[in-house]
Amino acid sequence: MFSLKELLPSLTTLLSATFVMLVSPVIKELIPPVIRDYLYAIFRRRFTFIIKEKCDLDRNEIFEAATTYLRTKATSDSTTCLEAGKTIRQKEPTFDIAMGQVVLDRFENIELKWKLMDKGSFLEQNYETFFELSFEKKFEKVVRESYLPDIMRHSETIKKEEGLVKIYSREPAGRLDGRTWSCANLEHPATFEKLAMDPKLKKMVKDDLDRFVGRKEVYKKVGKAWKRGYLIYGPPGTGKSTLIAAMANYLGFDIYDMNLSGKVSDMLLKKILLSTPNRSILVIEDIDRGAELNDRTQRDELFTLSSLLNIIDGLWSSCGDERIIVFTTNHKDRLDPALLRPGRMDLHVHMSYCTMDGFKLLTSNYLGINGDHQLYRQIEGLLANVEVTPAEICEELLKSSGSSDDVLSGLVKFFEQKKLEKAKAAGLKELLKSDDTDVDVEGFVKFLKQKKLENAKAAEAGQLLKSDDIDVEGLVKLFKQKKLEDQRLQRPSV
Numbered sequence: 429m430f431s432l433k434e435l436l437p438s439l440t441t442l443l444s445a446t447f448v449m450l451v452s453p454v455i456k457e458l459i460p461p462v463i464r465d466y467l468y469a470i471f472r473r474r475f476t477f478i479i480k481e482k483c484d485l486d487r488n489e490i491f492e493a494a495t496t497y498l499r500t501k502a503t504s505d506s507t508t509c510l511e512a513g514k515t516i517r518q519k520e521p522t523f524d525i526a527m528g529q530v531v532l533d534r535f536e537n538i539e540l541k542w543k544l545m546d547k548g549s550f551l552e553q554n555y556e557t558f559f560e561l562s563f564e565k566k567f568e569k570v571v572r573e574s575y576l577p578d579i580m581r582h583s584e585t586i587k588k589e590e591g592l593v594k595i596y597s598r599e600p601a602g603r604l605d606g607r608t609w610s611c612a613n614l615e616h617p618a619t620f621e622k623l624a625m626d627p628k629l630k631k632m633v634k635d636d637l638d639r640f641v642g643r644k645e646v647y648k649k650v651g652k653a654w655k656r657g658y659l660i661y662g663p664p665g666t667g668k669s670t671l672i673a674a675m676a677n678y679l680g681f682d683i684y685d686m687n688l689s690g691k692v693s694d695m696l697l698k699k700i701l702l703s704t705p706n707r708s709i710l711v712i713e714d715i716d717r718g719a720e721l722n723d724r725t726q727r728d729e730l731f732t733l734s735s736l737l738n739i740i741d742g743l744w745s746s747c748g749d750e751r752i753i754v755f756t757t758n759h760k761d762r763l764d765p766a767l768l769r770p771g772r773m774d775l776h777v778h779m780s781y782c783t784m785d786g787f788k789l790l791t792s793n794y795l796g797i798n799g800d801h802q803l804y805r806q807i808e809g810l811l812a813n814v815e816v817t818p819a820e821i822c823e824e825l826l827k828s829s830g831s832s833d834d835v836l837s838g839l840v841k842f843f844e845q846k847k848l849e850k851a852k853a854a855g856l857k858e859l860l861k862s863d864d865t866d867v868d869v870e871g872f873v874k875f876l877k878q879k880k881l882e883n884a885k886a887a888e889a890g891q892l893l894k895s896d897d898i899d900v901e902g903l904v905k906l907f908k909q910k911k912l913e914d915q916r917l918q919r920p921s922v
């Protein structure tokens with residue numbers, strides 16, 4: 429009699445038979461790929477990391493780093509299909525690993541196999557992409573502790589070299605509760621060189637950034653969180669957003685544009701802030717409007733400005749490195765002094781109306797004028813008297829065609845027009861204020877209302893004057909005429 433043990437094939441025999449099945453091309457095709465891969469994994473004792481695009485709903489930094497890194501490896505023999513692309517700003521096209529493609533890599537004599545995969549469906553809102561990274565099991569520790577961190581560092585360097593900076597905006601509330609970020613390449617060509625602002629201030633900002641980055645040890649030594657806060661303030665169109673883009677391009681940091689509109693609870697705000705990575709710029713625009721939201725949001729039990737600041741000061745700064753936070757406002761005077769204290773906003777940057785220095789830089793950017801010009805003296809005089817934003821000048825420069833002389837003459841006219849408007853606005857304000865004339869302010873306001881311009885108060889006179897259909901000089905004459913007639917009527921006739 430045979431014992432059961434003798435009847436059953438030995439484990440070695442079984443394994444060898446399976447191995448023969450796996451290597452035999454005909455039999456191999458008959459085994460479903462999932463089972464085949466599984467058997468392979470057993471035989472070769474392979475190990476696989478699944479690296480998903482999202483990590484607990486947030487972006488997965490390893491996935492992003494792998495995408496950037498594999499671009500440089502995507503020409504391996506195993507790759508048969510790549511995604512090619514080039515944006516306006518990129519000098520060279522990029523080739524990304526396409527879905528289902530395999531890229532082979534080698535690290536310290538370890539062979540690594542990357543595969544880009546996807547599953548789920550858009551319709552069912554469960555679509556996701558992920559990488560499979562497989563290698564021999566015995567190297568698991570090396571891959572985890574050396575290879576993956578190496579890829580993260582590598583991708584940072586590649587990103588810097590490619591000058592690829594991304595801008596993340598918070599997904600609108602409703603979709604995933606406003607918690608995740610949508611991402612696009614920052615195609616903003618802004619650089620410090622092209623930015624029209626006070627040269628001393630520009631240098632100060634640049635030096636400050638240089639001092640800040642790469643000083644981990646100094647911050648650690650003095651026990652300070654490695655973060656820096658900037659307040660950029662000034663009227664609309666003076667280049668606050670352009671400066672932020674220039675800072676991001678200069679440092680190679682991604683921008684996280686924190687839109688505070690919509691319903692944001694304290695808890696959600698914490699999560700949003702914690703999902704911003706190191707080496708990034710968090711932007712909170714129009715912080716004065718955030719401050720206005722304060723009362724309203726308190727009522728709705730949503731976040732308050734003070735809780736935002738507390739999170740930034742506390743939790744956020746203790747769990748991240750090399751972070752920059754930028755607040756912008758058009759009205760610095762409306763901000764709570766607590767917000768302005770150092771540590772929260774270390775550097776205050778005033779973006780002002782265009783000065784002659786700024787103007788020269790813009791004409792050099794747009795018209796290629798690098799030296800002096802005969803009209804500069806006149807323009808300098810005009811700029812000293814009017815408030816023109818760099819954005820307005822850029823707009824005029826873009827509109828005009830023709831020679832540089834023509835464009836500058838056009839700008840002179842534009843500035844003169846602005847000067848006239850300013851004088852008219854000032855004159856009208858005076859006129860409306862004055863008590864010693866018989867100016868019929870109410871009648872005047874009625875007249876403006878008739879012109880379908882609502883709420884025509886003195887404060888808004890400047891705005892009204894921009895409209896071409898109000899002849900203010902004519903009106904002043906009319907008032908004077910009226911006054912004369914009244915005086916005549918009061919005088920007894922001879």
Ligand SMILES: Nc1ncnc2c1ncn2[C@@H]1O[C@H](COP(=O)(O)OP(=O)(O)OP(=O)(O)O)[C@@H](O)[C@H]1O
Pocket residue numbers: 622623624625662663664665666667668669670671758779817818819820822
């Ligand atoms: N200082 C500047 N130097 C160069 N270009 C500028 C400058 N300021 C504005 N511009 C031009 O005007 C456009 C609008 O400016 P920008 O959005 O940066 O102004 P802002 O101060 O952020 O305005 P807002 O307060 O309305 O957001 C820019 O895209 C840029 O072309």
